[in-house]
Amino acid sequence: xxxxxxxxxxxxxxxxxxxxxxxxxxxxxxxxxxxxxxxxxxxxxxxxxxxxxxxxxxxxxxxxxxxxxxxxxxxxxxxxxxxxxxxxxxxxxxxxxxxxxxxxxxxxxxxxxxxxxxxxxxxxxxxxxxxxxxxxxxxxxxxxxxxxxxxxxxxxxxxxxxxxxxxxxxxxxxxxxxxxxxxx
Amino acid sequence: xxxxxxxxxxxxxxxxxxxxxxxxxxxxxxxxxxxxxxxxxxxxxxxxxxxxxxxxxxxxxxxxxxxxxxxxxxxxxxxxxxxxxxxxxxxxxxxxxxxxxxxxxxxxxxxxxxxxxxxxxxxxxxxxxxxxxxxxxxxxxxxxxxxxxxxxxxxxxxxxxxxxxxxxxxxxxxxxxxxxxxxxxxx
Numbered sequence: 001x002x003x004x005x006x007x008x009x010x011x012x013x014x015x016x017x018x019x020x021x022x023x024x025x026x027x028x029x030x031x032x033x034x035x036x037x038x039x040x041x042x043x044x045x046x047x048x049x050x051x052x053x054x055x056x057x058x059x060x061x062x063x064x065x066x067x068x069x070x071x072x073x074x075x076x077x078x079x080x081x082x083x084x085x086x087x088x089x090x091x092x093x094x095x096x097x098x099x100x101x102x103x104x105x106x107x108x109x110x111x112x113x114x115x116x117x118x119x120x121x122x123x124x125x126x127x128x129x130x131x132x133x134x135x136x137x138x139x140x141x142x143x144x145x146x147x148x149x150x151x152x153x154x155x156x157x158x159x160x161x162x163x164x165x166x167x168x169x170x171x172x173x174x175x176x177x178x179x180x181x182x183x184x
Numbered sequence: 185x186x187x188x189x190x191x192x193x194x195x196x197x198x199x200x201x202x203x204x205x206x207x208x209x210x211x212x213x214x215x216x217x218x219x220x221x222x223x224x225x226x227x228x229x230x231x232x233x234x235x236x237x238x239x240x241x242x243x244x245x246x247x248x249x250x251x252x253x254x255x256x257x258x259x260x261x262x263x264x265x266x267x268x269x270x271x272x273x274x275x276x277x278x279x280x281x282x283x284x285x286x287x288x289x290x291x292x293x294x295x296x297x298x299x300x301x302x303x304x305x306x307x308x309x310x311x312x313x314x315x316x317x318x319x320x321x322x323x324x325x326x327x328x329x330x331x332x333x334x335x336x337x338x339x340x341x342x343x344x345x346x347x348x349x350x351x352x353x354x355x356x357x358x359x360x361x362x363x364x365x366x367x368x369x370x371x
Contacts (some may be wrong), residue, residue: 091281
């Protein structure tokens, strides 16, 4: 049995097999890397209303519904309670409304799932039940195999004894430098 | 091709078998008494490290990834942090919903040194929320997604904890949280 030939076949087939998951992990990886600049999971919709100043907080559900009707977004009521600071916090589908009777102001914040990104980020962060965790472990093993087998596919100056060695070394040096100098 | 397929299928079967065994083991667990947030916090000291079941209204879900949520009891002051753990994650849709969760109760003991450190951070205008002891994160962490509704007055919270510490016989303020195991019910 020719080991290099077998390795090449497995490298090729496993390589095809992991394309999908590599795509998911890399795209969501970029999205998550920049989470200080944007929320990769949700997009924000906000709306502010000016209403007459009032001094009572014991609003009925119907009165809250009447307030919600004034928003253009038309939020759907779930429940509400009065906070210690005297505001009324209303839970609506996908968000909240903070109504300050004393200030005569009501603010709506809705967080909508970003299609595609929300799902692939969940997968990337393994925020799922067990099944996906096992699948992603298996995929990681396949990916590792593809990476390691790739080292031994070529002979000669383009193989691990030549250019391959330099490029592989560089791939290790970059993260190691960050670890040594920037991560205590 | 054949070899590759056999390897891929073999590994998948192996993993799915071990997963099924794990799920069966979980189903065998004895049923737990469902506690309200108020009851759980009142009995917290005796329940640390044990599996408990708690129900309440979700008042906040971590916006970044749903890694944790906060559940409210009968008042705003009675709140419990739930780390998603084995539940995976919480979602913004659960805000305002009544949920029932099982998990292991954990305790963070806030001592004088912790409070001094927190006050120092607060004075420097930084987040003083060590171990989420003050509740959910402050508005600074939500700059990119609004977060006006998530503001916490950390100075006021620190004052309250200082008061509790002064009255404490043990010399610390316990902050309880749940390491989530299962989301049992939601409505």
